[in-house]
Amino acid sequence: MNQLIIFDTTLRDGEQSPGASMTREEKVRIAKMLERMRVDVIEAGFPIASPGDFEAVRAVARVVRNSTVCGLARAADADIDRAGEALKEAAAGRIHTFIATSPIPDQVVERAVEAVRRARRWTDDVEFSAEDAGRSELDFLCRITEAVIKAGARTVNIPDTVGYNVPDQFAHTIRSLIERVPNADQAIFSVHCHNDLGLAVANSLAAVLAGARQVECTINGLGERAGNASLEEIVMTVRTRRDVFQLETGIDTTQIVPASRLVANITGFPVQPNKAIVGANAFAHESGIHQDGVLKHRETYEIMRAEDVGWNANRMVLGKHSGRNAFRTRLEELGVSFASEEELNSAFARFKELADKKHEIFDEDLQALVTDANLAAENERVKLLYLRVCSETGETPRAQVTLAVDGVEHNATADGGGPVDASFKAIDSILQTGTDLLLYSVNNITSGTDSQGEVTVRVAKGGRIVNGQGADTDIVIASAKAYVNALNKVLQPVERAHPQLL
Numbered sequence: 001m002n003q004l005i006i007f008d009t010t011l012r013d014g015e016q017s018p019g020a021s022m023t024r025e026e027k028v029r030i031a032k033m034l035e036r037m038r039v040d041v042i043e044a045g046f047p048i049a050s051p052g053d054f055e056a057v058r059a060v061a062r063v064v065r066n067s068t069v070c071g072l073a074r075a076a077d078a079d080i081d082r083a084g085e086a087l088k089e090a091a092a093g094r095i096h097t098f099i100a101t102s103p104i105p106d107q108v109v110e111r112a113v114e115a116v117r118r119a120r121r122w123t124d125d126v127e128f129s130a131e132d133a134g135r136s137e138l139d140f141l142c143r144i145t146e147a148v149i150k151a152g153a154r155t156v157n158i159p160d161t162v163g164y165n166v167p168d169q170f171a172h173t174i175r176s177l178i179e180r181v182p183n184a185d186q187a188i189f190s191v192h193c194h195n196d197l198g199l200a201v202a203n204s205l206a207a208v209l210a211g212a213r214q215v216e217c218t219i220n221g222l223g224e225r226a227g228n229a230s231l232e233e234i235v236m237t238v239r240t241r242r243d244v245f246q247l248e249t250g251i252d253t254t255q256i257v258p259a260s261r262l263v264a265n266i267t268g269f270p271v272q273p274n275k276a277i278v279g280a281n282a283f284a285h286e287s288g289i290h291q292d293g294v295l296k297h298r299e300t301y302e303i304m305r306a307e308d309v310g311w312n313a314n315r316m317v318l319g320k321h322s323g324r325n326a327f328r329t330r331l332e333e334l335g336v337s338f339a340s341e342e343e344l345n346s347a348f349a350r351f352k353e354l355a356d357k358k359h360e361i362f363d364e365d366l367q368a369l370v371t372d373a374n375l376a377a378e379n380e381r382v383k384l385l386y387l388r389v390c391s392e393t394g395e396t397p398r399a400q401v402t403l404a405v406d407g408v409e410h411n412a413t414a415d416g417g418g419p420v421d422a423s424f425k426a427i428d429s430i431l432q433t434g435t436d437l438l439l440y441s442v443n444n445i446t447s448g449t450d451s452q453g454e455v456t457v458r459v460a461k462g463g464r465i466v467n468g469q470g471a472d473t474d475i476v477i478a479s480a481k482a483y484v485n486a487l488n489k490v491l492q493p494v495e496r497a498h499p500q501l502l
């Protein structure tokens with residue numbers, strides 16, 4: 001086996017990051033992007049978690065044709081049947097069933113075996129995970145692994161659920177399992193590492209060297225707490241250090257940066273500039289000596305080429321004179337389709353407005369345009385109708401805002417430390433939601449001062465955390481849109497409650 005299977009769990013474990021919830025449409029967009037990237041397995045969600053999760057997995061299973069679509073299920077009949085239902089229309093569907101460790105090992109093994117057997121009634125492609133395996137007794141792991149393979153699990157996943165392992169130790173666990181379990185040759189060994197100590201990628205790669213042939217990972221390393229192993233780092237390490245790994249992945253690496261941007265844009269989790277592979281500075285050689293070196297002998301300093309991971313995908317795609325067809329075609333290539341002519345027309349009108357303000361329109365602008373419209377359209381009780389900000393040297397900035405709340409117009413004026421602060425205060429004085437602002441960040445979507453600003457705000461209320469996003473060539477308006485988007489989410493009833501994984 002010289003193939004490494006890439007199992008992406010951005011839509012499931014990634015989504016479990018507080019504030020990273022995605023709608024069904026957003027999941028479908030990301031899934032199509034993952035399929036274009038040729039990810040082997042896309043874990044689309046946890047169907048029993050909520051009706052919304054079920055529908056999202058079903059929608060992904062319907063549209064994805066070239067990757068396996070996977071649904072997560074605890075080792076309980078109802079969970080497994082719900083996952084099986086959600087995956088019915090998949091071209092290739094996998095049920096991933098997991099069990100938490102417990103002080104009574106016999107019962108755990110028995111339940112795990114029953115769960116795998118039940119899942120096999122729905123599909124031949126069954127994966128089993130023993131949660132927190134990274135801290136479990138090796139003898140017990142050998143025993144449960146042998147039993148679930150016998151019951152029909154084709155993939156056995158070893159999660160380091162709390163990110164506690166270190167590479168040598170984790171590699172030892174994988175190597176020992178492969179050596180000691182008598183039927184180990186009948187299954188693929190997989191790893192799923194969390195990044196609490198910053199070791200998720202290192203642990204995953206050590207496990208690969210010890211014989212694991214599937215890695216579970218996420219775009220941008222999104223995931224619970226400190227996240228999961230990052231897909232881009234795993235894929236590019238295996239590719240760049242083929243001499244060490246002697247393995248191939250099926251990934252089209254030129255889709256990595258576009259996928260990273262799409263996930264950051266949809267979830268509102270921006271990528272740090274110095275993040276490997278996908279950070280804005282990942283290929284920027286600042287020091288004079290390096291720049292000189294790069295120009296003379298590119299390969300001396302650049303172990304990878306920026307274009308191989310899709311950095312040059314940032315090309316001008318459309319402009320002021322582009323027609324409706326070109327607009328629709330490019331968005332379809334990006335995985336966005338329109339439910340009706342009316343939807344297309346309104347998106348096209350927004351595109352024309354943007355093209356008036358901004359000369360060159362890039363893929364990232366189109367993504368932001370669609371995300372912004374989706375955000376505005378979904379479940380909104382509050383609409384931003386008008387914003388005027390006055391900001392000048394020596395004067396206190398003042399914002400005047402008009403919101404429609406459940407269809408009724410409200411006006412407010414507020415002063416603030418800056419134009420964004422004044423706008424948020426004016427919005428607060430109308431909505432009085434009592435939320436705390438946890439994060440405010442602005443990113444330019446493309447380069448240049450005419451770029452759209454993409455704003456993320458994170459707010460908390462009563463232990464619930466939500467993100468809001470907004471994009472506009474005017475960053476104060478983008479900020480107000482993002483704030484209103486977050487507050488709209490706060491005003492919604494809580495729909496999702498993920499069953500505890502630990």
Ligand code: KIV
Pocket residue numbers: 013098129131132157159160161162192194501
């Ligand atoms: O971290 C974990 O243990 C998980 C399992 C469900 C695989 O996410």
Ligand code: ZN
Pocket residue numbers: 013159161192194224
């Ligand atoms: Zn996990």
